[in-house]
Amino acid sequence: MSGEDWNDEAPDQSQDTGYTFEPASAQLAVNILEDCFAEGADYLEAAHRLHAITRPTEASPAAEPNDAPDPAPPLPLMNELERALMYELAVPFDGPVTCELGLDDGDSAFVWPPRIRHVTDDVVRLWTFLASALNASAARARFSDLAFRRGVDPVALSQLARDAYLEFGEVDEGFDIDHAHALIRAWTLDRTFRRVEGEEQCRVVMAEVLVSSWDSARRVAGVLLPILGALCRTSLAPSEDPVGVDALLERAGELYFNASSVTYIAELKRARVTTESARLSISEWEIERLAEEARASSGLVKVVRLRDVIERARQLQLIELSRALTAELQALPADDVELESIESTISISRLVMEFYFRQFTRDRDWRNGFMRFAHLPPPTGSIEDLRSAAEERLLRPRVVDIFTTVLLDNEMLPTWTPSSDDTRAEWITAREASFKAAVAGDHHAEILMRLQRRYGSPPVDELVALIAFEGRGNTGLAEVFARALHHFWDGDLEACVHIAVPRIESACRLLLKELDVGIYQVQLGDRPGVYPPLGVLLDSLADLDLDESWLYFLRWLLVNHAGKNLRNEIAHGKVAAVSSSEAALCLRALLLVVMLCGPGSADNIEADLARDVNGAGDVSASAVRDLRGRIRQPIDSATGVPSGATVAVAVMVGAAVGSVRRLIRRLRP
Structure with a gap:
């Protein structure tokens, strides 16, 4: 992989946030970050803790009178720490699995926090200092990766980030999306620098995490299936692969029923076979599994899911299956759709509508009214x-x-x-x-x-x-x-x-x-x-x-x-x-x-x-x-029709007339 794939290069339009690097305040940042990432906190939880320190609220606990107040951290420093935690580990929804650190900002001319390549040298010095000073694995991984992405000592810092990501992601309890992305990021860094042994180690850890999660009934598809997709990206033959990918795919096929998950697993399976008959068998399994999930639904959901399965069968050129499913869809009783009508009514005065309708029948000859209709x-x-x-x-x-x-x-x-x-x-x-x-x-x-x-x-x-x-x-x-x-x-x-x-x-x-x-x-x-x-x-x-x-x-x-x-x-x-x-x-x-x-x-x-x-x-x-x-x-010249304003006026006039009539009835002896 070329350097441009991991290095955001020197800033071409620096966004100066006003921060100046000072070693003393940077050391203070180490203590703050260690507290924020304590007890295995993930990035979101650490960001919340950091924000509470930067901008304390009235609900924050007050210090005891005899406590010596800690020196207040400089606000520019705290702002930089918050911005560093805003960057995201992103795994694409489509295409080959990978993981990059940065922002999903499209082609915007200006984004916040700044693009990594646009930060100032003082910010880079802070990142580099924290990368070597922090102990918390999640924090060490983040700042090592940021400095690496900015081009500082790529080989050493990428290895430091990789090791920290792997340590952070290898947890027994509380495994969530941050941990999954950390493992995929560690694997991506090893693939970037062609560190074969490191890549194999990452794959073994990811496989163990998958099995452990499934054994513990943790099956969140958005967290675990990207790891399975990463494991499938290997050139090793099944006999040489220390990870039993095919067995993992079979187990995943038994655990997941959601349409997007089933299709994702089927695509991973098809990519690993070499014969047309094997691909056909996988496609038929996919359609049968999707149809099974659709049949388990009811009402309109069942109709829509069966339609989606038919469309997927056509995409896979399974014509006979699509016809059979179409016949099944057609045979569904209309009453089973269970639709509900939502109605609302509004009361308006008859005055405006009668005035409108009577223009068509007020003449002696029907022709005038008919021509008003024609206009x-x-x-x-x-x-x-x-x-x-x-x-x-x-x-x-x-x-x-x-x-x-x-x-x-x-x-x-x-x-x-x-x-x-x-x-x-x-x-x-x-x-x-x-x-x-x-x-x-x-x-x-x-x-x-x-x-x-x-x-x-x-x-x-x-x-x-x-x-x-x-x-x-x-x-x-x-x-x-x-x-x-x-x-x-x-x-x-x-x-x-x-x-x-x-x-x-x-x-x-x-x-x-x-x-x-x-x-x-x-x-x-x-x-x-x-x-x-x-x-x-x-x-x-x-x-x-x-x-x-x-x-x-x-x-x-x-x-x-x-x-x-x-x-x-x-x-x-x-x-x-x-x-x-x-x-x-x-x-x-x-x-x-x-x-x-x-x-x-x-x-x-x-x-x-x-x-x-x-x-x-x-x-x-x-x-x-x-x-x-x-x-x-x-x-x-079009015939006039009642407008919203006319109806509103009629409502008010009708209400006023009604009030007058009620008043007259009350005043009568």
Whole structure:
């Protein structure tokens, strides 16, 4: 290993903490550290004791009157001692096991405590002095290692640190993560300087510690398994190795059931075998062990764990096992998932909501109220508000954001889990949109039902005439909307949705055809010609500047797996029940695109092929310009909806009116 791997080199941007080395005060530090590390204290406990000395509190015991006060240690010295104990022994979570002393600071320009290479020469002199003066093994190991990392007498100080780490880590009771990291650090130092005998000694000690811990029922995976991983890093053949690594791996496989531990042990086993059949056997053992742990769970935990085992089986290319586990997952009764609904309610005055709903039924003719419905804004709200809410949630996460999100379908099977920063942001945005759409959907359904109660069900031909006149004249799609609306009024919500959703896709195809976008994909090889799916159509409309808020609503409702995803759910026959809110949202989406479409058929393949071949469509340039303008702003003046502020005012007004009424009743004789 090169010198750069252990030596942080001379400081290139020294961070001066104001400390000046003095031998007398350094000797005082020896006594302080010996007290802090007394009785085998680890680094965390010693740091707490040191902090109590540096910054005593009112609860600290007072000195007796006749006691001679000890000289107060200089504060700069105490600060340096505290900083020295802030450095950490770090073992990586992934990759080959090793252990380094320092900070996990990434690429930060400034960190605290300073990087080892940035400390001043006075601090290095203090470290070197303490390395040779201390008796407590943990303290001696820390300051020897710090001085070594700074480049002082590397061979001698690395050996001193190694011996001290080994002494500190070889304990019979109270073995914890500091002791484990100390043993791995001692082993790492021997490997760095290729001290073969020392490395073998460290491996023997680590193996003894493992066996002793397991015999004593101490099985903390994060403490002990990295030691097992270090023991596996050897070039010795099993017959030449004084440590029975394979036997330790077998025993570990019997003791640990946690998924991450089982996978870690399996990876160590696979790395030690040379044949494909042996690797396959280990992989099958891993999947069976993971499945056994998943089956022992219950509720949603069982579903999620089985899903994770299936994913792991696919990664290991165990296709038959993954299929068997998938069948097992599918067979789980939906009631066994044991989900709970968390609900909350808030009471508001009827005043503001009645004022809002009555604008749709206050005229003598149903057409005015219907057109107010047609001018309602996107049910998921503005895209700016959604993005702002998502950014706020990412900057200031709540407790619920700590837990993994798993979306389930109506059979309680897991469908999607946000696994990256981008997908988590997507989920947060979709969740905010779902809250808005849940309220808007109920309002839309109430508006449509009030229209019917007030005016009856307008005939289909009158609805078609109004929509075609107010829109761009597509009577065919307007008739589809009218029939879907009548199914809604008749209470046949499933028929309503199954009619509306496919025609939204048809309308999107027609819009792109009108804008002279060649979308039909002709036959390629053995693949027949097809139209692209709805998601691709919406992407094309996004390229043509369809209003972002409406675009997000359409995606959320129809194709977003974090949203309703109704287009795909209906296409795969997975919609078992439809609510009036969902049906109203589908009608709102269909009405939007129908009023944007001009005359024509959405599925005229011959016209599409002619447009692709000839490079021109049958829509005039002025009509295209008009349609582009409508796409950018589908609604000229949106119908007002109750805002949070309006509702709050209504609550206060309602409370005030109630108080006045109660006062009047009291004043009546």
